[in-house]
Every structure is written in structure tokens, then in C-alpha cells.
Amino acid sequence: MTVKSRSILAAGAIATTAVLGLVGCSGGSGADDSGDTTKLTVWVDAERVDALKGVAASYKEKTGITVDLVSKANADIKDDFTQQAPTGKGPDIVMGAHDWLGELVSNGIVAPIELADKQDEFLEVAYEAATYEGQQYLLPYGVENIALLRNADLVPNPVATYDQMIAAGTFVVESDGQGLANPYHLYPFQTSFGAPVFGSDDEGYDTSDLQIGSDGGYAFADWLATQGKNGTGVIDTELTGDIAKEQFTSGAAAFWLTGPWNVGAAMEAGINVAVDVIPTPGPEAAQPFAGVKGFLLNEQSKNKVAANDFLVNYLGTVEVQNALFDSGNVLPALTESAEYASSDPIVAGFRAVGAEAVPMPASPAMGAVWEFWGQAEGAILNGDDPTTTWEKLVADIQAALDK
């Protein structure tokens, strides 16, 4: 009998402790929203959280909707969203880049948003990039493209052509190392020969129209061979981003083809940086790729009306786009804010180059395309025959697209 009563006593004590523990637990966690306030969860790249805090507060003031900003590491945001969205527990809105669209749309986890008649308020390249297969999925806030950084102390005046640039000072552009070139950085040179990767129609890129194998493509391949190991050696597959940065910031190189993300490092190193248009080796204009950043709407969101309102009627306004620019110095996607940002000569320089920029293709097949592309360009630079290598590249890309 004593055993029994002791067990009962113990069980009672455990129940009491459990209840106490529960009280302790529940005190610490926020109560669930009881339904009388709407809460939007927004995943934000860690660098942008502070800029959006004010935005979220003023939106709550205006509409009563709480915007809960969750800071995410830039490297994880896409994968986490892809895994969580189908469970219905993902965020309502997620910050992302336009070249994710192919993958996210194939997974059916982003919903179209309607910019409707607001589309003309955005820079053309931003609006194009926000569109995938004829639907808009992205509310753009920033546009990034590469341009030519010039060390103004070494070369006081802009150069007109590629050959003049090579004569004026050392030029660096980053490659991926290990025999791979970086097609993203070489794209302006490629387009100057009139060989974009795809043709485009009014719905954006037409991936069935492969332009890379046009005559211009082969002209570019021939030119690339003259810049590699067996030619001038200006473009080097082993010159990685870090080495390029080191060369420019130490003053060894006078020109650096890179994006706004590296300007800070160059300025900190005390370089007198000027931003120029990209001098072209070919007959046509250099069209760098533009990467457009923005906000995406979760297809499984339970708060689509609030989320749409926040995206289209709020994040697309001048004040918000200006605030985001002030936090990160990325050229705003809204034309009016882009004007405001252009008072900074660096931003203005990138914008001038960006006027020619085209959105990076967002097709899910791009992963494979980039890879073959970097490989082929690297092989040409390192002495392979340009024509046959380029032929193989075109065939490989076609196969990757047909898969």
C-alpha cells in the first residue's frame, strides 16, 4: 500500500511541477494572434532589416497591420523558403532576387502580383526582370549591374575603346579560377559582338531562341582567344575575385570590371574611384546583366490581400524605395527614387551603364547554362580552339534546355 500512495504522491508532485513549468514556458512565448489583428511575416536579408523597421512601423500606423520582420542570412533565404512554403508555415512575403523566379515558379510557391498601371513607374529593366513567363512575381526595389571602375589617379580620363583601355593601364576582371571564366562578367563583351544568350519577345526571354550560337557568338569566341593564354593574357581564368580586388585596391590595376558591391572596398583602400561605361571590343553596345532584387509573395500565404497591399501600394512608393537605397546604396528600381539616388556620382555611373543592361535570364535551366558557359570560355582562354569549343557550348546549352 505504501508504494502505491507514494506513487500517487509522486505523480501529484510531477503534475504540479509540470503545471509550474508550463506557466514558465508560456510566459516567455508571444501569444498567437487572436484574429483581430492581421500580421504579415516578411523574411528580409539581414542587411536590410534596419531599413525596413521604420517602413514596417509606419505601415502599421497607416493600416493597423503588423509587419513582422524576420532577419535571414542571404545564403539560406531561398532554400528555407522553398522548404517551408509548401507546409503553409512560410512567410507571407520574402525578399529575393529575380533570377530565383524560374526555380520558385517551377515549385509553385510564389504568387503573381499585379503592378498593373504602376509598371511604368519602375525602371524598364526592373520591370522586365520582375516578369517571368508573362506574369509579374516580384516587386522590385533595387537593380545591380557591373560597370568599369577606374582608378582616377592612374588614368584621369575615361577611355573610349577596349584597346585604348588595355593601353592605358592594367585591366582586371574576375574569373572563377580552376580553368573557369565568369560568363556574368564577360557578358558585356559578348553582347558587344551582338550575341545575347537568348532572343527576347514581349514576355521576356524566349529560351527556345538560342542566340549564343549566332555569328556574333563565334566572333566573340575568336576575340576571347586573343585575350587569353596564347594572346595578350589580359583575361585570366585563375584571376579570382579576391585577386582582382587585391590588384585594384593596391593600385596595381587601373581598371576593374565589377559591380557596386565592390566599390566600398575600393574606396576604403583609398582609391579615387570613377565609374565608366564598359568599353567595347565589338561593334555593338555592351549590355551587362542586371540583377534585380525585390519582394515575392508566397502562394500559400493566408494574408494575400494585406500582403498585396503592402507590396504594391507601400513598398512600391518613393519614400520606401529611398529608405532602402539609403540603407544599402543599391540603385532603386523605382524611377523617381533612382533619380534621387543618382545624386551620388558612383550610383549615377552604374545607372548610366545599367541603361543598356538586360535582366539575367531566370529560367531554371540557367544553372546548367552558366556552368557550360564558364567552362567553354575558360577553355578558350586557356588555348582551346574557339570555334569547336563554342560549337560544343551551343550544343550543351541546347541539351540542357531540352531536358
Next chain:
Amino acid sequence: MTPTNTDPEVVVSPRQKKAARLAEAASGGLKIILLKIVLLGIVDAIAVYALFVLVLKDEWLVAAIVAVVTLVVNWIYFSHRAIPAKYLTPGLIFLLIFQVFVIAYTGYIGFTNYGTGHNSDKDQAVQALMSSARERVPDSVTYRVTVVESLEGLGLLVTDPDGEVSVGTATSPLTEVDNAEIDSNVAVSVPGYTSLSFQDVLQRQGEVFDLEVPVSDDPNDGVLRTGDGSSANIYLSSLIYDEQADTMTDAETGVVYSDSGTGAFTSESGEELLPGWRITVGFDNFARAFGEESIRGPLINVTIWTIMFALLSVASTFLLGMFLAIVFNDKRMKGRKFYRIIMILPYAFPAFLSALVWAGMLNERFGFVNEVLFGGADIPWLTDPVLAKISILVVNLWLGFPYMFLVATGALQSISDDVVEAATVDGAKPWQVFRLIKLPLVLVTMAPILISSFAFNFNNFNLIYMLTGGGPRDTSAGINVGATDILISMVYKVAFTGQFRDYGLASAFTIIIFILVAVIAVVSFRKTKMLEDLN
């Protein structure tokens, strides 16, 4: 007095057993009982809290598992019989969560088509397809709207750019009205309908978002939809979903896509509409791994290289470590301690940092090795398939020999000098002493370490990823794979790089790796039992 069971003369009756238990329980002391109560109380509190959260989120299966496990744990610690279980339970629970569940789940994924385009269930796929098929009628204007409600349900009060006002619901198409109340050029209310404030709209977001008001009696004129409750556009859908037949029809071309069990709506010609959904595909992934020419070739090459890499790494690190251990074990050597510390340094740095530094040093045109040691030669250390393999082995030797050196030193020092002396007295040469006496004795200690080192190198992802990234790439392969890829880095590339993720195929590869490593480990451990017979 407690009767003991060890005495064969004493026959213990149940009553005596009970008495013994009572005495034992009483002698436990109050502190132990209290500690037990507090600890169990905390566990139960966390479990109950977890149950609350899970039930609120409708996670019934997980909730049931948590409840059962909690009950079992309580029973174990209250019962007087389950003595072994009391010691094993915590470890078992963690084993189940972190090992068994992960392996089982990976195994399950290996039999599905989970990956890009097959990320969720069918309902969500249908929803996503319909939502991306909804296209705004080109050049149509945006209308200002107010969400209203009548007996028919929700509707829209629409003001077009010319100031014309009309109203409609999901069942009755738009009709013009002229008695609406206008506020700053937008109709805000109309008799017969209640207007919803923005807050009301937010309360019923799902309904409002899904509301479609036909523009006219002709469905080809499209429907009005509002995304934000204040502006609306006219949409037409390019896909028609027939719920009865479970088919999608392209409104323009008339092509019918049906669910033919492939995990996506598929047309007669085999065209798939993405997104699809997750289905189990049986042994398809394994069939692809072994059947598709473009995957089988690389898979076999990678498997051979993985085994070679692991074997050669173990052999080279063991030989060098052993050699150095013997050299630095010689009492005639001065400054042994100092040298030993130097030897251990490569082991003291984080491996993937070292691998990155080596990658920089081996750079073809800017690296220290080519620039300084080879006088500016362009030796493609990491870009030539054969040289890259050699570089990997050399760097791994550099990273791995200190560990073997440490273990071998310990093993050598545990061999008593008498044995060696006796052998020397019997006229054995140093080489014979080493081969016939020291090595077998050292191997007894080292064999399990060699096996675990093999298993570690078999999955040495850091080194491969940081040093060569698996490159140089094999362009003829159907998957992203390079000359120095080992199985684990190939799995990583298939699952987590590029935009076509293929978790199903990657999991199938993982199962193959698991089987390989398990077989090798079991066989080797059996073999090492033979060594122990030497003692």
C-alpha cells in the same frame, strides 16, 4: 535485512521480493526522489507544452508520438522493473531522433521524386498553376473598387477611370448603378449593399482574394479580381481545370494535360506542366543511377575514385605517421618534444581553412607553389584531372599524418622495452623487430582507427569542396560532376546546387553510400578481430 538472490539456499517468495523492493525504495533517500520528481516534471512540462503547440497547429501525428514517448518515459521511471531502460532511455530517444529518423527519412526521399518542380502536394500544385495561369487582359485598365456584401455574398463596387460606377458579385455580372455615394472620385457605397472597411476585408482575406466578378454574361470577357481590396483588374485564365476529370486544358491551344501518375499534369505528347507534386516513384531513382548512361558512367568513376582516395589517404597518412612516430620515439634523438609539437601543427588548424589556403597556394598562375617553388611555371595543379587528384592526396596527407603520428606514438610507447630487448638479445635485426613485433602490436591499437579514418575520408566533404570543388568538371556527364568529386560531394551537387535540385536522386545516392560504408566497416571490423588473437 535484505535477502539476496545470490545465495542458492534461500528460496525467495514474491512477498519477500516485495519487501526487498520496499526497503530499497525507502533507503533511496528523499533527495533522490525529489530530484527525480523535478526532472520528470520538467520533461513532462516541456512535453505538455509541445503538445499544446502541436495540437494548435494540427500536427496530430507528431503530437501522438510526443504523447506516447512521454507516457513511456514516465512509466519507465516510475516502474520498479525497468532498471536497464532507465539508463538507456535518454540515449535511445536521441538516437531515434537524430540517427534513425534521419536515415529513414532520407531513405523515404530516395523513393520519391522530391526536387525542383515536385516540391509539395497536388492541391498546392493545382492552386499554383491556376494562379500563374491567370493573366491580366492586355491593355485593360485598372479599376478602383470597394468590396461590398449583399445577400448573394461578397461583391465589388467598381469605378472605372471615366467615373462610371457598376456593381457585381460572383454570381451576377457587373451592372451599372447611378445611385452610388462617391468619395474622392471612388464609389464607396451603394444602396442594397454593405461596404466593407479595409479591416473587414483583412478579416476575410481568403474570400476577397478568391472573389471573381464576371465582367459580363460572356465568360470570354474575363472576370474582375482584386489583389489588395482597393484596385481590380480584368483577368482571363489560360488554363481550365476540370475537377471531375482531373485535367488541365490550355485555353488557347486546347491541349489537355492529365494526371497520368508522373507527378505532374502531362499532355499526350509527354509535355509536363510545372509545378508538379511529390509522389513515390519506387526504385526509379536507383534505376536512373544505374541505368542512365550519362549518370552511370560518372557514378562508377566517382565510386572508384572515392574508394581509392580513402584507401590511399589512410595508407599514406598511416605510413608517414608511423615512420615519424618511430623516428621521434628513439631516445637518442635530441629535442624530440619540440619536433613533436611542430608535427602536430597541421592537425591543429581547422581542416577546411587549410584546404582553402592550399587552394590558393596551388593556383595555377598566382599560387605560391608555381610562382616561388617552380619559378613561375604554369602547372595546372587543380585544373588537370590527374594532377588535381594528386594534389588532393598530397593535401590530405598533410592534413592527416599528425593524427596518425599521435596515435602511433601512443601505441609505440605502450610497448614495453622488455619485449624489444628480448628480441634484440635473440639476434633480431631492427627491421625484423619492427615487422614481427612492433607493427602487429601497434596494429591492434590502430586497426579500429584506420577503419574510422577510412570511413571519415570516404565522406571527407570539406577537403574536396574547399580544394577543388570537385573539379575539373566532366562535361560529358549528365549530372554536375568533376574529376575529383567523391560520392558525398557529388550528392551535394545533385541536391543543393544549380536550379534543378533533385533530392530524390541525391537520397538514392546517399543510400548507396550508406550501404558501401556499412559493408566495408563490418568486413574490416571482422578482420580486426583476428589481430586481437595475437594478444
